[in-house]
Amino acid sequence: MKSNRRGLVGVLTVAIVGGLGGLAAGWFTPTETTVTEVAPGVWFRKTQWKPEFIGCNQGWVIFDDFVLVIDANFPNQAEEIIPLIRKTTDKPIRYVFDTHYHGDHADGNPVFAKIGATAIASENAKGEFETKGIAGFEKSQTDKPREYGALKYKYPALYFPKKLVIEDSKQRVELIHFAHGHTKGDAVAWLPRAGILFTGDSCLNGAFNYTGDGNTESWIGALTEMRKLPIKTICPGHGEKSDITLIDRQRRYFVELRQSIAAAIAKGQSLEEIKKSIDFPWYEEWTSVPVRQNVENIEFVYKELRQ
Numbered sequence: 621m622k623s624n625r626r627g628l629v630g631v632l633t634v635a636i637v638g639g640l641g642g643l644a645a646g647w648f649t650p651t652e653t654t655v656t657e658v659a660p661g662v663w664f665r666k667t668q669w670k671p672e673f674i675g676c677n678q679g680w681v682i683f684d685d686f687v688l689v690i691d692a693n694f695p696n697q698a699e700e701i702i703p704l705i706r707k708t709t710d711k712p713i714r715y716v717f718d719t720h721y722h723g724d725h726a727d728g729n730p731v732f733a734k735i736g737a738t739a740i741a742s743e744n745a746k747g748e749f750e751t752k753g754i755a756g757f758e759k760s761q762t763d764k765p766r767e768y769g770a771l772k773y774k775y776p777a778l779y780f781p782k783k784l785v786i787e788d789s790k791q792r793v794e795l796i797h798f799a800h801g802h803t804k805g806d807a808v809a810w811l812p813r814a815g816i817l818f819t820g821d822s823c824l825n826g827a828f829n830y831t832g833d834g835n836t837e838s839w840i841g842a843l844t845e846m847r848k849l850p851i852k853t854i855c856p857g858h859g860e861k862s863d864i865t866l867i868d869r870q871r872r873y874f875v876e877l878r879q880s881i882a883a884a885i886a887k888g889q890s891l892e893e894i895k896k897s898i899d900f901p902w903y904e905e906w907t908s909v910p911v912r913q914n915v916e917n918i919e920f921v922y923k924e925l926r927q
Contacts, residue, residue, distance in 0.1 A: 665677060676693050682791070686711055687714065702731075719818070720803040720821060721745050726739070730771045739778070745805020749805075792812060798822075816854075822842060822857070831917045836920070847871070869906055877921050891918075
């Protein structure tokens with residue numbers, strides 16, 4: 621392991637399939653959770669989001685002597701993925717990388733800690749884990765006592781500033797923080813040998829964006845930097861896997877959202893008028909959801925631009 625710092629739920633249908641042909645073959649649907657080997661020793665678990673949202677997508681990378689998991693998910697989904705990993709390798713799960721602090725990506729940390737895994741996250745996420753992260757976990761202990769009640773919140777034990785590399789003879793994974801995007805502490809997992817990018821919620825395939833902890837201006841910048849990588853496959857935090865063009869769609873959404881709302885503000889339109897008039901036909905073609913349906917994002921960007 622190297623860094624740039626010294627030292628260091630509904631019915632669940634799971635299908636394990638190989639290669640990248642699943643999407644074209646129509647195997648993947650919103651109602652299914654699927655597991656795909658996207659490169660030798662690199663696995664992607666896409667979770668269902670209909671009829672019930674059960675958590676985030678996850679991944680795992682098999683090194684010579686251990687396994688790195690990408691995103692802990694909710695506790696119950698952490699319990700689900702461990703047996704799936706065991707079907708592919710008996711090597712110990714040593715690390716779990718939290719792409720950000722949100723519960724559907726990090727609340728499963730205590731489940732992985734029980735089997736000896738160390739949680740890793742961006743240094744920029746530390747404050748979020750220590751405030752909003754634990755607050756959300758404690759609320760879930762009340763709201764979901766059967767899932768959360770016996771667990772103790774587990775902070776990441778290892779934070780990295782901008783980049784951390786985990787590498788051996790088989791795999792190289794670069795954990796990278798670009799900028800404040802979906803959250804202050806967003807980070808991605810880049811596998812340069814295979815051209816695979818696990819984006820967390822920095823880049824999503826569908827109408828999943830949540831801006832409440834975000835900064836859409838710097839989020840666009842982060843996506844611009846990601847686009848410079850020689851990406852072959854994107855494994856997003858939610859939705860189906862894709863290719864580098866997914867970054868273009870995600871970036872376009874925020875660019876046009878900001879441009880459209882800024883133009884409307886300049887014309888003197890109210891927030892309510894903007895909510896009724898804004899329309900991106902291409903967005904609905906991509907996500908099957910009208911852009912007006914994401915009211916919180918419209919309100920968030922309106923507030924950003926009015927500050």
